[in-house]
Amino acid sequence: MEPRTHYLNADYGIRSWLLTVDHKRIALLYLASITLMFFLGGVFALLIRLELLTPAGDLVTADTYNKLFTMHGIVMIFFFLVPSIPAVLGNFLIPIMIGARDLAFPRLNLLSWYIYVVGALFTLFAMVTGGVDTGWTFYTPFSTTASNTNVIPTALGVFITGFSSILTGLNFIVTIHRMRAPGLTWFRLPLFIWAHYATSIIMILGTPVIAITVLLVGIERAFHLGIFDPALGGDPILFQHLFWFYSHPAVYIMILPGMGVISELIACFSRKRVFGYGFVAISSLAIALLGFLVWAHHMFVTGMSVYAALIFSFLSFAVAIPSAVKVFNWTATLYKGSVSFEAPMLYALGFIGLFTIGGLTGLFLASIGVDVHVTDTYFVVAHFHYIMVGGAIMAYLGGLHFWWPKISGRLYPETLAKIAAVILFIGFNLTFFPQFVLGYLGMPRRYYAYPAEFQVLNVMSTAGASILGIGYLLPMLYFLWSLRYGAIATANPWQAVGLEWQTPSPPPTENFATTPVVTHEAYDYESFAFEAAQEVPVV
Amino acid sequence: MWVFLVTEIMFFGGLFTAYVMYRTLYSHAFGDASNHLDLTMGAFNTVVLIGSSLTMALAVHAAQVGKRGAQVLFLLLTMLLGSVFLGVKVVEYAEKFHHGLVPGPYFTYHGPDAPQAQLFFSLYFAMTGLHALHMIIGLGILAVLVAQARAGRFGPAYSTPVELTGLYWHFVDIVWIFLFPLLYLIARHGGA
Numbered sequence: 001m002e003p004r005t006h007y008l009n010a011d012y013g014i015r016s017w018l019l020t021v022d023h024k025r026i027a028l029l030y031l032a033s034i035t036l037m038f039f040l041g042g043v044f045a046l047l048i049r050l051e052l053l054t055p056a057g058d059l060v061t062a063d064t065y066n067k068l069f070t071m072h073g074i075v076m077i078f079f080f081l082v083p084s085i086p087a088v089l090g091n092f093l094i095p096i097m098i099g100a101r102d103l104a105f106p107r108l109n110l111l112s113w114y115i116y117v118v119g120a121l122f123t124l125f126a127m128v129t130g131g132v133d134t135g136w137t138f139y140t141p142f143s144t145t146a147s148n149t150n151v152i153p154t155a156l157g158v159f160i161t162g163f164s165s166i167l168t169g170l171n172f173i174v175t176i177h178r179m180r181a182p183g184l185t186w187f188r189l190p191l192f193i194w195a196h197y198a199t200s201i202i203m204i205l206g207t208p209v210i211a212i213t214v215l216l217v218g219i220e221r222a223f224h225l226g227i228f229d230p231a232l233g234g235d236p237i238l239f240q241h242l243f244w245f246y247s248h249p250a251v252y253i254m255i256l257p258g259m260g261v262i263s264e265l266i267a268c269f270s271r272k273r274v275f276g277y278g279f280v281a282i283s284s285l286a287i288a289l290l291g292f293l294v295w296a297h298h299m300f301v302t303g304m305s306v307y308a309a310l311i312f313s314f315l316s317f318a319v320a321i322p323s324a325v326k327v328f329n330w331t332a333t334l335y336k337g338s339v340s341f342e343a344p345m346l347y348a349l350g351f352i353g354l355f356t357i358g359g360l361t362g363l364f365l366a367s368i369g370v371d372v373h374v375t376d377t378y379f380v381v382a383h384f385h386y387i388m389v390g391g392a393i394m395a396y397l398g399g400l401h402f403w404w405p406k407i408s409g410r411l412y413p414e415t416l417a418k419i420a421a422v423i424l425f426i427g428f429n430l431t432f433f434p435q436f437v438l439g440y441l442g443m444p445r446r447y448y449a450y451p452a453e454f455q456v457l458n459v460m461s462t463a464g465a466s467i468l469g470i471g472y473l474l475p476m477l478y479f480l481w482s483l484r485y486g487a488i489a490t491a492n493p494w495q496a497v498g499l500e501w502q503t504p505s506p507p508p509t510e511n512f513a514t515t516p517v518v519t520h521e522a523y524d525y526e527s528f529a530f531e532a533a534q535e536v537p538v539v
Numbered sequence: 540m541w542v543f544l545v546t547e548i549m550f551f552g553g554l555f556t557a558y559v560m561y562r563t564l565y566s567h568a569f570g571d572a573s574n575h576l577d578l579t580m581g582a583f584n585t586v587v588l589i590g591s592s593l594t595m596a597l598a599v600h601a602a603q604v605g606k607r608g609a610q611v612l613f614l615l616l617t618m619l620l621g622s623v624f625l626g627v628k629v630v631e632y633a634e635k636f637h638h639g640l641v642p643g644p645y646f647t648y649h650g651p652d653a654p655q656a657q658l659f660f661s662l663y664f665a666m667t668g669l670h671a672l673h674m675i676i677g678l679g680i681l682a683v684l685v686a687q688a689r690a691g692r693f694g695p696a697y698s699t700p701v702e703l704t705g706l707y708w709h710f711v712d713i714v715w716i717f718l719f720p721l722l723y724l725i726a727r728h729g730g731a
Contacts, residue, residue: 208547212554216665225661226654233565233658242556 006409006506021106022509027092028407029113034088035476037079037120042472044072049431049465052458057449065448066133067149073136078158079120081392082250085257086168086203087116089399090196092407094172096500096507097190099181099516104174112167119161126153135446137247140228140239144220152221155214162207165253169203172196181499183518190498190522191280195260198284202249202256202291210246213239237302244295252291254388255355256284258395259326262348265398266330268496269345270337273523276329283322290319300371309368316366323359327352342494343417347398350425354390358383361436376446379439382432390428397424397475404479405493409506410486416478424471430464497528551714554669558662558721561655568655573722575640576663577631581723584627585715591620592712595705602701605694610701614685617708621678628671635660663722670718673711680704 007024017025048068051059060068091109095102103109126132132154134143143151176197180189216227217239226232228239267274274280296304296312330352339345361383364370374380405411434457439445443454450458492501497520503512520527561569598613635641640660684704687693693701 212551216554219665220661223664225665226657227661227665231654232661233561233568233654233656234661235561235564 004504005508006504007509008409008506010509019110021102021110023091023095023103023106023109024407024507024509026109026113027088030083030087030091030116033113033117033120034080034084037075038084038472041072041075041080042469044068044075046465046469048072049462051448052450053462055450055452055455055458060448062448063133064131066135066446067127067131069446070132070135071127074123074132074154074158077136077250077254077388078161079116079123081254081388082165083116083161083168084254084392084396085261085399086172086196086199086253087112089261089396089403090172090199090257091168093403093500094175094193094196095179096503096511097193097498098176098179098184099499099512099518100175100179101510101512103171104178105171108167109171112164112171115164115167116161119157119159119164121157122160123154123157126150126157129153137243138214138217138239139243140217140220140236141230143217145229145231152218155218159211159214159218162211165203165207169200169207172200173204176200181516181518184499187278187281188518188520188522189281190260191263191274191277191284192257192260194281194284195256195258195263198288199253199256201285202253202288205292206246206249206253209242210250213242213246216242237299240299240302241296244298245292248295248298249288249291251384251387252287254392255395256287258351258392258399259284261395261399261402262330262351263326264496264498265344265348265402266333267523267525268402268494269342269348270334270339271525271529272333272337273521273525274329275332275335276325277522279325280329283325286322287319290315290322294319297366297371300368301375313366313368317363320359320363320366323355327356327359341418343412343414343421344398344402346418346421346425347394347401350421350428351391351394351398354386354394354425354428358386358390361386374439376444377439378435378443378445381445382435382439385432385435390432394424397421400475400479402494403500404482405489406500406505406507408479408483408486409489410482411489411493412475412478412482412486416474420471420474420478423467423474427464427467427469427471431461431468432464434458434460434464495528497524498522547710551666551669554662554666555717555721558666561658561662565655565658569659570725572656572659573725575635575638576723577634578723580627580631581719584624585719587620587624587627588712588715591617591624592709594620595708599698599701599705602688602693602698603695607688607691610688610693611685614681614688618678618681618685621674621681625671625674625678628667666718666722670711670714673714677704677708677711680707 007022011020017029020026020029047060048065051057051065051068053059057065091103127150130150132147132149132151134147134149134151138151138155176189176193216225219225220227220229220234224232226234228234228236230236263274263280294312294316296308297316300309300312341349361379365374365380365383401412401417438454438457438461441454443450489505491504493505494501499512499516499518500507502516594613594616598610598617601609601613641664681704684701687700
């Protein structure tokens with residue numbers, strides 16, 4: 001039989017990839033570059049954990065340690081967590097899920113990837129020529145006057161990557177508004193799309209603010225302008241306000257797309273419509289908007305007025321409401337569903353567990369009294385790793401498993417994938433749960449040596465990190481293996497609903513042979529099962 | 540394009556926030572420092588820039604009705620006025636250098652609130668510098684448009700690039716309309 005033409009074999013050669021305007025190929029370009037950055041950030045993380053294996057600072061010097069955690073933070077946040085789900089899964093799925101041929105601006109999409117690469121190269125250049133030691137937050141006045149490391153190239157790298165983020169967000173918004181298939185009304189959209197819509201809004205409104213902020217840091221270093229430097233009349237606290245005005249919403253850039261993925265997985269593997277679909281959709285927008293109003297809870301210890309602190313504390317509690325809406329609705333969806341535990345579902349359940357722990361400890365931090373006690377301790381480190389690693393990466397991997405047959409046209413080994421998911425879950429908890437205890441006992445973050453009584457918990461954490469490392473390596477290996485040896489996937493291996501499953505795996509370059517017309521609500525698993533039962537089996 | 544302009548507003552918004560905050564904190568020092576700006580040149584530039592917005596609007600109109608000669612003429616006029624603006628800016632900057640008003644090691648300011656005044660000039664240079672950078676980018680885009688207009692690319696059927704550039708140009712203009720009173724006019728008084 002003649003092999004079918006699809007987006008992967010439609011064209012050959014390096015040129016056809018580097019000059020492609022196909023959103024699916026661009027998603028794979030992102031997948032490759034983001035995975036590279038992830039492993040780089042992971043190596044930094046392992047070095048940090050190895051240094052903390054013993055109380056004395058014996059593996060690396062204090063200076064190197066500062067550079068390690070800074071680069072870990074910058075690489076992981078700006079080059080992995082922020083772009084991961086939107087740029088890979090969003091890019092691949094948004095046009096297919098809404099029945100479009102491509103994104104609204106295909107060439108802009110390719111440009112976004114090049115901007116990402118240039119930004120990453122800038123940052124890597126800064127790293128190999130000496131590194132930077134300010135912490136990923138670039139706090140002034142240290143970053144502008146004291147640090148003698150490569151602040152400017154790093155800041156420029158972040159600045160450049162910001163454009164990639166803005167352009168991707170812009171592309172998504174226009175696509176979702178203009179290119180939906182006939183019949184696909186707003187409230188028939190998959191929740192994945194809603195989540196990306198909300199994320200794009202944050203990207204567009206937030207990223208310019210971080211851009212001007214790091215630009216000002218660069219200008220201040222280069223030309224001694226005194227915007228943040230107190231000696232020149234400036235105010236370092238202003239930097240923190242501007243920085244967190246982006247960087248808190250950025251957490252939702254990382255987590256909202258993950259929530260979108262989880263909604264798809266939960267619905268598919270419990271064969272039910274997501275409970276309270278409308279609430280889940282709107283809660284994404286609510287998180288996006290509330291996310292902009294809570295930045296100052298990172299700054300309770302900077303000496304802001306009591307009233308300001310109270311208001312920000314209250315608003316921070318308020319963000320928990322739409323987040324909790326989602327968790328409760330997922331749980332309600334599981335209730336009385338015909339739940340099956342495939343690998344993507346294990347990731348989804350892991351996400352719910354870890355995200356709940358992360359979210360609940362977030363409430364501790366939103367309370368001013370506790371926050372003052374645990375600020376800049378490992379409690380905070382554990383909290384944001386639970387949200388960002390336990391939440392965003394679990395969702396990313398879950399989504400990657402779920403849509404892998406669609407992306408590659410091959411099936412991955414299911415049993416191995418389940419084992420990897422369990423290893424990941426165990427490794428993750430072993431790494432970060434001891435850090436809650438450490439932080440509560442008072443171990444500060446960003447120190448490369450510590451008193452001997454903290455050693456047991458630190459050893460546990462480092463041991464967990466190596467298990468976690470295996471949990472990340474395994475999927476990479478069997479995904480690569482499946483590309484050649486995996487079983488051929490059908491169009492719809494999970495028996496899921498959604499437009500992306502109505503086109504062959506992998507999809508043809510133009511996604512659909514004819515534009516699909518949508519007649520069902522989203523996640524209409526009940527009538528899907530009914531129609532499947534009506535079909536006469538072909539012998 | 541509208542979405543892009545929103546990002547630009549947020550981008551400048553950070554700077555405006557910083558300015559407004561410091562203005563409130565150190566209103567007296569900022570008032571004194573603003574006396575060192577050249578009101579005549581600022582006002583002249585405002586007029587020049589508003590003029591360029593007019594020629595830009597005429598260029599958009601010419602593109603929509605498809606008058607090739609008028610398009611090229613008005614686009615070139617816009618570029619000319621933009622260049623005049625930047626030229627005046629260069630003169631202003633040079634003067635600041637001359638009087639030691641550029642923040643940094645050579646900052647020499649004779650007055651009671653020197654650090655706060657330096658902050659004012661920091662913001663002045665950051666804000667007008669960023670604005671000038673946008674003007675330079677705008678001039679680059681206009682140059683491309685002139686070439687395309689000359690080749691007769693735009694007419695009643697297709698004039699989107701000219702319209703979008705028009706939006707961008709007006710946006711840059713509007714930013715200046717805010718910058719001018721904030722930096723040059725508020726709390727100004729005679730003498731100095």
